[in-house]
Amino acid sequence: MTTDFSNSVILPENLPAIEAAEFNPVDPKFLKILYINYSIMGVILGLSLLVFFLIIKAEVPEFILWISFGLFAGIMAWSLIIIRLSFSKRGYLIREKDIAYQRGLIRYKLTSIPFNRIQHVELIQTFIAKRMNLATIKVYTAGSSSDDLEIPGLPLGAASQIREFLTGKISPDEQD
Template sequence: MFTNTQIDIETLPKVSDIALIPVEKSYIKIVLFNLCVIFISIIGTLFGLKFLKEDSKFDSIATTLIIGLIVVFIVQFVVLVLGFKNRKYALREKDIIYTKGLLNFSTTILPFNRVQHVEISRSFLARKLNLATLEIYTAGESGSDLKIGGLPEDVAESINEYLTTMLDDRV
């Protein structure tokens, strides 16, 4: 006979009780550099178009767009800096947890039994700072399900090796 007993929510383990490890503080340099590159490219393009195109109406629109982009850049910069302290992770016996965000805070818990593939990537700046990004893939998704940037290179390698060994043991 089918039964479906109710679970007492008070007895469930709380994610907030887990000791999360913050990503490396130097990773903020990479995050902010990427933000600056994007906004400088867009604003630079608008400046170039503004001076190449001799149209007062376009000049007015471009100036408004540039000012708007500068305001968006400043807001995004502040949100990234303030939210950076929330980028934390924890490796547990059966899963990995990652939290991030300020205005849009999220917690991702990925059980190891769903992991299909693990990768480590390192950009040019990340290599200079000895950092890496760990990407964990599960079945049925078209991208990584969990991406943790700002890990020390040796920590990312250790987690990668641990998960790969776990995957090999399942086969």
């Protein structure tokens, strides 16, 4: 069924393939932030589950509670492993004309934005990230959804450099 792609489009010779490029890893300290965020969420979820169990305890057989709790613990442990394993997949790439970010082991995602489409660039530091001297770069395009391109876990120095660089790339016509 599938028609050969190169028949329908005349591709320019030696089109740069993003797949072949070497991505820069994010700061290893960012893994700590991921763990902290994850634990906060885990504790909140665990506590609410506990409260919920205490309420319905009388009406549900005990083994069901144990199974559910085991399931919860299993899922949490599994996600922890996934966070660790997928961490090395995270990376960003700044080429001559565009910026890209990739992430995800189970569900791999790669996003690119050409410089000439950037509307503005934001540098964000969450409370925890501030302590670790890390920052997030957010790149907006026209009509962008919030998940357009976000690079978390950058050392603050590198993040400001990237922001300066990208802001310089925005064509004067586009600047506010």
